[in-house]
Amino acid sequence: MENEKTGFFSKILKSITDFKMYPLIIKESVGRAIGYLVLLSLIIGLLGCIKPIYLTNKVIDMAVKTFESEIPYFNLSNGELTVEDEMPMVFEQGSQIIIIDTTNQIDKGILNDYYQGFILYKNSMINKQGPQYQEIKYTDLGNLEFDRDSIKAFMPKLKYIIIPIIIVFVILGAVLGKLFSSLIVSILGLIVNAISKGNLKYDGIYKIGIYSLTLPSIIKLVIKQIPIRIPFFGMMFFFAYYAIIIIYIYKAIIEVKTESL
Structure with missing residues (x-):
């Protein structure tokens, strides 16, 4: 009952900072865990739209200025x-x-x-x-029929076409990507469960895996907003991303084992 009263944002915090929450996660339904993952993905997707929307606005504004300064008058008619x-x-x-x-x-x-x-x-x-x-x-x-002036007037309106498309694709990609990741993580969870002799069933491992995605997903979102590029950073973060997940799954399984004693 305690877990049912836990709000969404409290779950985000506790899934990162409080391993005592994971025994409660085991008791909730798979549907509830998936609902948490979808809502988390929606928020991450929305926040992930900030950078591409900003860049789209910037590129279109630059294109308009370049068009005004470098393109001569033209007209297509009859x-x-x-x-x-x-x-x-x-x-x-x-x-x-x-x-x-x-x-x-x-x-x-x-x-x-x-x-x-x-x-x-x-x-x-x-x-x-x-x-x-x-x-x-x-x-x-x-x-x-069109001319230079009509094209120049239309160019800023591209924002109202491109930005909604960006929002849909980024959010949809975030949701589908996290759902797929949850399946990959559940396989890692099965391995960790076997090594640590956790004796958890697959649905319990799957639910733990979903919540273990919280911290690395937030870190990944923050890193994507940083314009700095480091050689091989993507590969290094890939391993760090799943290392964090494995650590969380392991500690969660140990916590579940400890509580069941």
Whole structure:
């Protein structure tokens, strides 16, 4: 009954600091333990959205400023592209190239030297992907019309499209990832239980494993927000992550054994 009255945030704290809680965890249902894991994952997922949302805002704001300062006025209307700048305009990087030529003087054969490329002519565009060429006339795009000003006005609105997608994928990834981790951890728990002669059933080990994920999951969340990059840190943290879990499972099993004596 004591465990049933324990609130969610108290469980987070006690699962990290109080091993006497683990004998109580054994007595609760698997569904209740999974509910704890899902709620923990949702919170971690929400907090994990902070950095990618910040970076998305920053990148889009920088893109808008670059667009304003470097892109000349252009207009696509009635199937014709006009650009107020000297022709041709060439943007090249590695095996990719984009050419804007409203004078139609550049031959598409120039794309042969690139794996991927575009040529924007006055009335059509050429798209090259590998060995494949595709020509699209602007009139084939229907009544599509836009200019520099309309694109500039639309760019900040990308935040309202990209950010919700980020939130959904990060939270969904956190929940599914933790559920999968709980299965991996339960296998580690079976090994630890056998070595320590804990005599716990699988459902008890699974529940202990779920709560043992709390501290390493919080540490992982904090580390992800830090912009510092250390060589081989990911590999080192992987081992540290599961080492913490194994220690918690072991101490929890010992606590359960001690209480049952």
